[in-house]
Amino acid sequence: MAYQFIDRDKEMSFLKEKYSSGSAEMIIIYGRRRVGKTELIKQSLSKSPLKSLYLLGELQKENQLSSIYSNIAGLSLEDDFLKNSPLGTWQAFFDYLTRYIDKNGMVLVFDELPYIHKTNPNFISILQFFWDEKWKNMNLKLILCGSSISMMQKIALSYSSPIYGRRTGQIDLQPLKYLDFRILFNEWEEEGIMGAYAVLGGIPRYAEEFDKKKNLYENIGKAFLDKDAVLYKEAKFLLMEELQDFANYFSILKAIAIGKNTFNEISNFSGVASNKLFVYISKLIELNIVRRDIPVTLSKEKSTRVGNYVLKDYFFRFWFRYIYPNSSLIEIGKPEIVLDIIKKDFDKYLDTIFEDISTELLRNLSLNGKLPLFTKWGKWWRMDYEIGIVATNEATGDILFCECKWEDEETDKTVLEELLEKSAKVEWGDEKRNNHYAVVSRKGFTEEAKGFADKNKIQTYDFKELSRKAIQSQKNNHKLNNPPAN
Helix, strand or coil: CCCCCCCCHHHHHHHHHHHHCCCCEEEEEECCCCCCHHHHHHHHHCCCCCCEEEEECCCCCHHHHHHHHHHHHHHHCCCHHHHHCCCCCHHHHHHHHHHHHHHHCEEEEEECHHHHHHHCCCHHHHHHHHHHHCHHHCCEEEEEEECCHHHHHHHHHCCCCCCCCCCCEEEECCCCCHHHHHHHHCCCCHHHHHHHHHHHCCCHHHHCCCCCCCCHHHHHHHHHCCCCCCCCCHHHHHHHHHCCCHHHHHHHHHHHHCCCCCHHHHHHHHCCCHHHHHHHHHHHHHCCCEEEECECCCCHHHCCCCCEEEECCHHHHHHHHHHHHHHHHHHCCCHHHHHHHHHHHHHHHHHHHHHHHHHHHHHHHHHCCCCCCCCEEEEEEECCEEEEEEEEECCCCEEEEEEEECCCCCECHHHHHHHHHHHCCCCCCCCCCEEEEEEEECCCECHHHHHHHHHCCEEEEEHHHHHHHHHHHHHHHHHHHCCCCC
16 A cells, blocks of 8 residues: 555644744654654645755764765755765754754754664753754754654653753654544445554554555455564564563563453563552553553542553554464464464454444544533443443533444344443432433444334444544534635
8 A cells, every 4th residue: 555644634733833933943743653753744844934954863973974964954955065075073063054044944853863862862962052052043943753752751851851841842643543544444344444443553654564455354464474574573663662671561561452451460460560560551651552441430539449451552452462472373484373363353352442433433523513512531330330432521411321332233222221221320410410322333223222212312323324424524624624715
């Protein structure tokens, strides 16, 4: 699949606004590898009124890298002297840039900043000196970008960083949401798109490894189940870039991936003592790999002892559930066995992801006025009772109860009856609360279920219908907020 840039409207508007300001701007952009940071920057530079200089970080010594950068600057800025006489120190290179910026203004990009820092630890301090002494009063838009989230926090965002307090904006670029990701596979059936999303985790670059002319399982085989495949070791490389003590982290992630969701379950399966586990899990939450779910109706004060840990990132969820545990089979050339394991378990794997995607689609309808406005979304459980989606609005007293069924058959009346029974056990609001009900089904509903839904004012959606409604709602909202120019 050829790469297709997905418009990041919010981030693009933010950068365009920064480029148009007359003041100096220092913008930090970070996010995991392959999420689309570089593409966002390159697309935004084409919309800048200023000349731009894009410099990609490499693991080279100062004199080598500054010489390379000055040569690139000579080519980009059409300076024959610089092209033929590259500058060998950061001081000399930045002095040259200062003279150019003072006269012309510039967007200056350092991409993969952690690579520069790794071999040149003083680079950030030198950057800070030039910013403080010269650049902060010029028309410079300085973009510092990196994929190692841990390193970007250390060298650019933390209190200990030399440039702390100087940034004027930042973008934490996240994987695509389902509605944006599905554009890459809009020729597929909805279930296939959801399967691709559940495997690739909303990372645009990974979509290149899938061939739209092949089905989902053929693509999984090609992209994951060969020891030379691009995505076979991708998760391992990503974690090695961010973490140490891989054995414990891998055991923890595998535990969560196979359904060990409570603190004690994770500790027992991984062998990591509970008094040490919190530090590991906190790091994984910080990296947006793991999230902690609590019942949505529970206050923060009461949530400290309740919570389930899940892999927030679907790519890691898929990799640790299927690829990592079966890597020996892949190494000896038995991909068909692993693919058979995936096929037999995949519907179970998709079950909770179906809830997440349905939450996104329903939230889209809520924000765009097609449902009451709900301000807090999540799950609810207590003892043996559980509801897949619950959304609330404290100000209006509205509460939504929704079940999602991924079974390969029509949903019957029993599911709707149980939803009403369980909703009565949810302690939230008072007797005047406004209850709303919905059920999302993979294969639609029986006639008996439809009749029961009509009688009890339960909104029913099959997955394709809900997706269509959310897509149309998003399009209408985009037109409303972006009217055509006269």
